[in-house]
Structures are given as C-alpha cells and as structure tokens.
Amino acid sequence: MSNEITLDIRQCKPGMKVSEEIINNFGAILVHKYTILDDYTVNKLMNFGIEKVKVYEDYEPKTKNDMEVNIVYEEKVNEFKTIIKDIGIGKKLDTLKVQNIVRELNDSFTSINEIITNLKSNRAIDEYTYSHSLNVSLLCSLIGNWLGLSPAQKRTLSYCGLLHDIGKSKIPPEILDKPGPLTPSEYEEMKKHSIFGYKILEGNIAISKDIMMAVLMHHEREDGSGYPFGLKGDKISFYAKVTAIADVFDAMTSDRVYKKRQTCFDVFEMFESEYLTKCDANILLTFLSRVASYYIGSNVRLSDGSYGEIVFINQKAISKPIIRLEDSRIVDLSMEKELQIEEVL
Structure with missing residues (x-):
C-alpha cells in the first residue's frame, strides 16, 4: 500500500482510496477504510462538513458518467436475455458471452453508489428476470469486496450472481411470468430452477464447481428451511451463502409483476427479524452494516x-x-x- 497523505476535501478526486474511516458528528461511519472515492462520495462528505480526508498517495483517476454506466447495463441486460432465451430453446450456454458480461459489469460499476443507484432505477417489470441476475452479480461482487476476498474469489462471486437463476430458462413462461402468487404446485415447479440451473452448467469446463454449487444451493438456508435439499450450516457452499443474501435483497427491493418493491429499510428489518438464523450471520451482518451506512x-x-x-x-x-x-x-x-x-x- 502506498503512503498516506491528508488532503482538503476539495482536492479529493474520483479514484482515490480512503486510508481511514470517516465519521460524522453523530459517530456514524460515512466512508469505510479502503473505499474508492467517487463524485457522489466527495459531495456527501462536503455536505457533512468534512474538511480533511486521509487517502493513499497512489490512485487511478476515474472518469465516467452515469449515462455511460447505464448504457453498459442496458447492453448487458439485452445480451443476457439472448443467452437465457438460447438456453430455453436447447442451445448450450455461451460462456464467452457470460465472461464478457461479468468483465464489463465489474469494469463499469466500481462504487457502491453506482450499484445502489442502479438498483433503485425503475426498470420494466417484464425485464426483471434478466436485470435481477445482473443486479445480484453486482451485489455479490460488492459483498466479496466487503469481506476482503481475493480478486479471483470476487470474480467467482460475480459469475455466481449472474448465473444463479439460469435454471429459470427451463420454467414454463406461464409460471415464471404469472401476474400473481403461485399455487402450491406452481411453486414446486418454480423451485426446480436451482436443479435445472445446475444441470445446464454441469460438464461445462469453463464453469467452476464453486459456481455450480452456488447455482444449486442459493435457496438453501442455515436452519435447513431452504431447498432443494434442506441443507444446513457448513453443508452449504460459501458462494451460495453470499449469493442468497444478494438475491433476497434485490428481489425485495425490485418491482415484480405481482408485488411492489419494498424500501431498503423494510428489507433490513426483515433480514434482522427473520434471516439471522436463515443466512450466514457473519456475511449478513457485514452486508447490512456496510450497505446501511451508504x-x-x-x-x-x-x-x-x-x-x-x-x-x-x-x-x-x-x-x-x-x-x-x-x-x-x-x-x-x-x-x-x-x-x-x-x-x-
């Protein structure tokens, strides 16, 4: 890590990395150590009256705008839609296209503000299946960063998020797009998507076992209440545990054909009251703490x-x-x- 320097907030530039936590007058963490600054974060600090910031001396300037990020996102949604529809008619997974989507998403979305702003955007409800997969991929990468994972592990998480619902390509459209709650039999059919997804990926040499296990297990829960196998605790893949949290958060804060989105604080409350025993507590609390501070x-x-x-x-x-x-x-x-x-x- 390079040397630390103290700068006036007005000298801070997008791309600089914060070298210590920045706290407001109420004692709340505004910015965590190692956060990469962007225009949003700098303006936020100025609004809170922060005058000096400690950063690492070396940095890579970030120059992009929201429109560029949105264009990349919409392009990747359309590319992923093509991938899903191809699988639905029996074609094999195009792993090169998948790799391209993950690479461009990670290159374009480099801050929590870009990711959260994107999650809050109003998107066509009938595009949910595709945009949800991209959102979960972005959230998985973000959680991986907060957990201090290696670049390779974060990249694996990005693939897990993108592909976690790929088995829904085999679910009948009348169930997948039903504008209302599913019947018990329809729900049982929907639950098969994790196994379908595993089978789609099985035998693909470009897809690691960690990714396949996340696709298979992302609906398993720590207390054994999940599916498809009712696994508990350490029987569940680590990558599936991260994917599960990202999956639930984006699903609950998105508009669906049968349900309006909830506020992030409604979802935080649900996590605190219902999910501390269902999800890995360490991963969940890390996620809640970091995303809430935003x-x-x-x-x-x-x-x-x-x-x-x-x-x-x-x-x-x-x-x-x-x-x-x-x-x-x-x-x-x-x-x-x-x-x-x-x-x-």
Whole structure:
C-alpha cells in the first residue's frame, strides 16, 4: 500500500482510496477504510462538513458518467436475455458471452453508489428476470469486496450472481411470468430452477464447481428451511451463502409483476427479524452494516408525512436509524415504534 497523505476535501478526486474511516458528528461511519472515492462520495462528505480526508498517495483517476454506466447495463441486460432465451430453446450456454458480461459489469460499476443507484432505477417489470441476475452479480461482487476476498474469489462471486437463476430458462413462461402468487404446485415447479440451473452448467469446463454449487444451493438456508435439499450450516457452499443474501435483497427491493418493491429499510428489518438464523450471520451482518451506512445523509419521508435526513445507523437496530427532521428535531426510530421510513428520496 502506498503512503498516506491528508488532503482538503476539495482536492479529493474520483479514484482515490480512503486510508481511514470517516465519521460524522453523530459517530456514524460515512466512508469505510479502503473505499474508492467517487463524485457522489466527495459531495456527501462536503455536505457533512468534512474538511480533511486521509487517502493513499497512489490512485487511478476515474472518469465516467452515469449515462455511460447505464448504457453498459442496458447492453448487458439485452445480451443476457439472448443467452437465457438460447438456453430455453436447447442451445448450450455461451460462456464467452457470460465472461464478457461479468468483465464489463465489474469494469463499469466500481462504487457502491453506482450499484445502489442502479438498483433503485425503475426498470420494466417484464425485464426483471434478466436485470435481477445482473443486479445480484453486482451485489455479490460488492459483498466479496466487503469481506476482503481475493480478486479471483470476487470474480467467482460475480459469475455466481449472474448465473444463479439460469435454471429459470427451463420454467414454463406461464409460471415464471404469472401476474400473481403461485399455487402450491406452481411453486414446486418454480423451485426446480436451482436443479435445472445446475444441470445446464454441469460438464461445462469453463464453469467452476464453486459456481455450480452456488447455482444449486442459493435457496438453501442455515436452519435447513431452504431447498432443494434442506441443507444446513457448513453443508452449504460459501458462494451460495453470499449469493442468497444478494438475491433476497434485490428481489425485495425490485418491482415484480405481482408485488411492489419494498424500501431498503423494510428489507433490513426483515433480514434482522427473520434471516439471522436463515443466512450466514457473519456475511449478513457485514452486508447490512456496510450497505446501511451508504444511506447516512439520505433524505427520507416518514410514515407521519414528515421529512428528514438519516444521520446515524445503530448497528444493533440497522433498520431503525436516527433521523434529523426538517425542524432540527432528532428522532430515533428504534424508540418510535409507530414511525417508519416510507420512502428514501
């Protein structure tokens, strides 16, 4: 690692790597150590009155705009749609196209802001199957970074996320695209997608066993309540455990044909109340802590119609942040049981 230098916030450039945690006046972590700065993060720090930032001296300048990132994303959605439809009519998986999608996604989306902003974008509901796979790939890579994994492991996670639902290419469209809840028999058919996905990848020398196991096991749960085998704990692939968290988060925060998206804080609450025993606790808590800290500084609308800004995330109640209202009053949502976040603006 290169030498550390202290810069005025106005001297900070996209591509610089932060060398220590940056904390606001409430004690909340605004930016974690080793974060790569982008325009969004620099502006966020300026808005919080941060004047000095410690960064590593060496850095690679980042020059791109949101439009370029969006264009790449839409291109990759269309390419992945072609891959899925080809498999649906019996063609083999085009691994070169898959590699290209993963490489270009990782080259284009290099910060949490780019990924979260993309997740929040309104996309065509009938494109969900394809955009969801790209989103899970991006989230898997992000989690891998937060867990301190090697570049090779993060790349494997990107493939796991992209391919995790590939078996849905074998699910009848009337079930996959049904505009309402599935019947018990339809749900049993849908659950077969993880096995179908494994069979699609089986024998492909370009696909590692880790990726195949993630595709097969991403619906398994730590307590044995998942499928297709009801596996528990260390019987579940590590890559499947990461993929499972990314899968659930994107699914719950996306519009579906039969269900509106939930706010990220609704999903955080669900994770805290229902999933600490279903998902790997270490991976889940790392994910919740890091992704929630991104929202510090975000403006929100509360269920009583008031507006405010998130100023602190309590790590013991991530879904219930502390809000500074427009009139400067401070509200701790963990103490105000009737009040909740209706919208992140």
